[in-house]
Amino acid sequence: MMQHHLIGKSVLLVEDDPKIRNLVKIYLIKEGYEVIEAINGFDAKEKIEQLDPCILILDLMLPGVNGEKICQWVREDLKSMMPIIMLTAKVSEKNRIQGFKMGADDYVTKPFSPAELMVRIEAVLRRTASRCGKLSFTGFTIKPAKGEAWIKRERLELTHFEFKLLHMFMQHPGQVLSREQILSFIYENHEKEVSNRTIDVHIKHLRGKIREKTPKDYIQTVRGMGYKFVAQ
Template sequence: MNVQNKSILVVEDDAKIRKLIRIFLEKEGYEVFEAEDGEEGKRLFKECDPCFAILDLMLPKIQGEELCTWIREEEKSDIGIIMVTAKTSEFDRITGLKTGADDYVTKPFSPSELVTRVETVLRRTSDRCQKLSRNGLVLKAKKGEVSYKGNPIDLTGFEFRILHLLMKHPGQIISRQQILDNLYELHEKVVSERTIDVHIRHLRQKLQACTSMNFIETVRGMGYKFNG
């Protein structure tokens, strides 16, 4: 899976089940956000903007079905959603799917099977999530937005494109020439490698001011890479 499909919200009131789901998802490289009730699930959904959600049907404060409907109708989000519940009747499964869920898993379940179901749904819905997310830093490519834990970060067009390129290849060294080529696709005028260094410096300053983290590393004589 690509980075943009790795963030998952798990809303489950049973702490043991929630922990088990998180362990198996993180083992496969997913970034997991946890909530123990529907209200916290709403808050985390708005704050973290996940690309997938696993919702328990029976939740305190706000039921899973209501939360699923809220995601679909109020937030206008079509991310992948799996409902998890102890209810096994056909009526309950149909009701869960009618609220907008993509799949329905009954308890008790195998964590490995749940991860497989997540990956299956993601293969069908991968085009729904047009964002990159790493350690609270979120970039929405289509909207041209960058935020950290829900707080927007104001970037120039050059800075946005540089960050987008680096976040698409986390841990990989991107040369100045590669960055130039990427920028040149969107701008008629040619910029120098020195100009790239200036944009990187400004971008790094803005990210550190908002996150206190060094997301962009300079690799001397080679280029830059995104750490996160």
């Protein structure tokens, strides 16, 4: 399994071959990633704009808009430094060099080992962490160093405490977190005495701000246990 800090990251997998797509998806889910799928270039562009994933796994031979054009669009039009790993059957050195010139971070030729692809994804994310510095999951994107948060490209105006709560939830998707665990995540050294009631109030405010942007309830109360952040 990967390091815990990678859990809760979204991967956009752009591949028109369903067998390859499903196989890679199984490996990604096993490693703790959220998988967003696209089967052609138009679909990929829409999902990049809407969900701003952490990394793009991009097949070059796509129907409609091909992978080279998607890569060029991400780098030149969006001005995004989103990590990109290209998947292709083109094995010549010239093709690889062209891919890197377009802005790819890595290049994997078909047929490939899904296990090796997982290692390459981890390496690219580690290498680009300072460049990208973001966490993206279920439509939410946050930049911890800047204290900025968005949902589907709409800015969330959060207090420091609300931001820390959202960051914590995104790092532990699908897990029920007790109020005591939330306190220990937010205040690692328990330097402040904060009551369970205070946690509830901050979560209520965070939920309210999220609901202003979307009707979905991402933070669920688990009666008698705590709270859970769920993908929709």
